[in-house]
Amino acid sequence: MSETLSGRVAELGYTLPDPSSPAANYVPWVRSGNLIFISGQVPQKDGQCVYVGRLGDDVDVETGQKAAQLCALNILAHLSGAVNDDLSQVVRCVRLGGFVNAAPGFDKQPLVINGASDLMVEVLGDKGRHSRAAVGVSSLPRNAAVEVDAVFEVK
Amino acid sequence: MSETLSGRVAELGYTLPDPSSPAANYVPWVRSGNLIFISGQVPQKDGQCVYVGRLGDDVDVETGQKAAQLCALNILAHLSGAVNDDLSQVVRCVRLGGFVNAAPGFDKQPLVINGASDLMVEVLGDKGRHSRAAVGVSSLPRNAAVEVDAVFEVK
Amino acid sequence: MSETLSGRVAELGYTLPDPSSPAANYVPWVRSGNLIFISGQVPQKDGQCVYVGRLGDDVDVETGQKAAQLCALNILAHLSGAVNDDLSQVVRCVRLGGFVNAAPGFDKQPLVINGASDLMVEVLGDKGRHSRAAVGVSSLPRNAAVEVDAVFEVK
Numbered sequence: 001m002s003e004t005l006s007g008r009v010a011e012l013g014y015t016l017p018d019p020s021s022p023a024a025n026y027v028p029w030v031r032s033g034n035l036i037f038i039s040g041q042v043p044q045k046d047g048q049c050v051y052v053g054r055l056g057d058d059v060d061v062e063t064g065q066k067a068a069q070l071c072a073l074n075i076l077a078h079l080s081g082a083v084n085d086d087l088s089q090v091v092r093c094v095r096l097g098g099f100v101n102a103a104p105g106f107d108k109q110p111l112v113i114n115g116a117s118d119l120m121v122e123v124l125g126d127k128g129r130h131s132r133a134a135v136g137v138s139s140l141p142r143n144a145a146v147e148v149d150a151v152f153e154v155k
Numbered sequence: 156m157s158e159t160l161s162g163r164v165a166e167l168g169y170t171l172p173d174p175s176s177p178a179a180n181y182v183p184w185v186r187s188g189n190l191i192f193i194s195g196q197v198p199q200k201d202g203q204c205v206y207v208g209r210l211g212d213d214v215d216v217e218t219g220q221k222a223a224q225l226c227a228l229n230i231l232a233h234l235s236g237a238v239n240d241d242l243s244q245v246v247r248c249v250r251l252g253g254f255v256n257a258a259p260g261f262d263k264q265p266l267v268i269n270g271a272s273d274l275m276v277e278v279l280g281d282k283g284r285h286s287r288a289a290v291g292v293s294s295l296p297r298n299a300a301v302e303v304d305a306v307f308e309v310k
Numbered sequence: 311m312s313e314t315l316s317g318r319v320a321e322l323g324y325t326l327p328d329p330s331s332p333a334a335n336y337v338p339w340v341r342s343g344n345l346i347f348i349s350g351q352v353p354q355k356d357g358q359c360v361y362v363g364r365l366g367d368d369v370d371v372e373t374g375q376k377a378a379q380l381c382a383l384n385i386l387a388h389l390s391g392a393v394n395d396d397l398s399q400v401v402r403c404v405r406l407g408g409f410v411n412a413a414p415g416f417d418k419q420p421l422v423i424n425g426a427s428d429l430m431v432e433v434l435g436d437k438g439r440h441s442r443a444a445v446g447v448s449s450l451p452r453n454a455a456v457e458v459d460a461v462f463e464v465k
Contacts, residue, residue: 024420024424024427024428025424025427025428025430025431025438025439026406026427026439026440026441026442027439027440027441028441029441030402030404030405030439030440030441032344032345032401032402032404032461032463033188033343033344033345033463034187034188035187035188037404037405037441037461038441039441039442039443040442040443040444040445054414056294091187092185092187094185094187094192095185095192096181097443099443099445100294102293102294103293103294103414104209104258104293104294104448105294105298106293106294107294107295107296107297107298108296109294109295109296110179110296114179114180117179117180117181118179118180120180121180128180129180129181129182129185130181130182130185131181131182131183131184131185131192131193131194131304132181132194132195133194133195133252133254133302133304134195134296135195135254135292135294135295135296135302136292136293136294136295137292137293137445137446137447137448138259138292138293138412138413138414138416138446138447138448139366139410139412139413139414139415139416139417139419139445139446140417140419140445140446141417141418141419141420141444141445142417143415143417147443147445149441149443151187151192153187153188188343189342189343190342190343211449246342247340247342249340249342249347250340250347251336255449257448257449258448258449259364259413259448259449260449260453261448261449262449262450262451262452262453263451264449264450264451265334265451269334269335272334272335272336273334273335275335276335283335284335284336284337284340285336285337285340286336286337286338286339286340286347286348286349286459287336287349287350288349288350288407288409288457288459289350289451290350290409290447290449290450290451290457291447291448291449291450292447292448293414293447293448306342306347308342308343
């Protein structure tokens with residue numbers, strides 16, 4: 001395994017997006033003790049929200065999974081910043097919170113959020129196995145299809 | 156009080172469900188330091204989601220409370236696994252996150268989630284008194300009426 | 311800066327609401343280690359939920375921001391109780407969870423929740439800079455326009 005988080009992601013054929021800068025009075029991540037709390041990420045790349053719309057309506061599950069994966073890559077981009085890209089500092093992914101922009105009656109939130117969960121395990125191995133909650137919400141910032149936030153434990 | 160969590164639950168006339176195994180790359184709970192993060196639980200028993208539908212639509216508040224109680228029993232089943240069923244290891248319930256599958260305008264989320272909150276206090280006494288958030292969501296996995304996640308402090 | 315949290319808030323021209331007492335088996339805040347978990351707050355003053363309704367429908371963004379600010383003041387009222395109003399005990403705001411009562415397609419959750427984020431930084435300075443998630447939900451307790459919960463680190 002690569003010793004850097006960005007290197008590990010690259011080995012797998014992915015690219016960490018440029019970390020977004022929140023245009024507001026909040027920050028991408030906060031460290032408290034050994035926990036890193038990462039702000040909710042939408043599926044953003046080069047400043048654009050790539051996946052928009054609503055599951056159970058105009059977005060299908062496979063597209064939702066890609067959206068969740070891109071949220072997870074944005075999470076890892078911020079985690080990389082939090083640990084100076086040093087993969088050895090990452091103890092584990094503690095929790096993912098998955099919010100799916102979803103129509104009433106949509107029931108495949110777990111499948112959608114697997115797009116983020118699978119990436120965590122692909123990148124971090126057993127350290128990527130996390131607790132999570134997946135729910136359907138009525139709307140999301142920038143009309144994103146998915147938003148994911150995270151808590152990590154670090155050394 | 157019984158010394159085991161399952162025993163304590165049984166004393167009160169409830170039964171811990173068989174803990175669900177997530178069919179994905181996440182786990183029912185993660186320990187970080189003295190905190191246990193428990194994944195969002197739907198009102199599941201014997202592999203079936205028992206309470207489905209939407210509050211403010213086809214599910215009434217009383218049924219929603221039963222759903223929340225069953226979510227809480229599933230949470231305790233996983234907590235039991237996390238502490239080897241040793242009740243003395245449980246310091247307290249720190250937080251419940253209550254997600255109610257709810258129609259626009261529904262405003263009784265607190266009453267619904269009390270089904271989970273009351274069970275925590277019934278089982279754990281003062282250690283069961285927690286912080287919480289209760290919100291209405293547009294849809295939930297398996298069309299569950301309620302989903303609840305949790306954070307506990309343990310020894 | 312004032313040495314009390316209530317004094318600091320008053321210096322800025324705001325007033326901490328009387329802290330609400332949850333009418334249920336949960337509590338306004340729980341301390342675990344150095345973290346304070348604060349229950350979800352609606353925009354309440356003198357026992358009334360002041361801002362009700364749905365963004366993208368009958369509530370505009372500016373009103374939503376005022377609602378989020380009032381949620382944040384309620385959060386600070388409980389934080390004040392948790393630290394005996396001693397501002398020096400507050401290490402930082404770790405996380406805000408922002409839930410906006412929002413119609414499908416509404417995409418300005420970040421602007422709305424800035425009403426809470428800006429207040430945190432106004433009151434706490436750099437210690438107020440937090441991670442956050444902002445999502446749109448289908449409904450909220452008491453038909454509130456916004457609900458916000460929080461995690462703080464204290465000494």
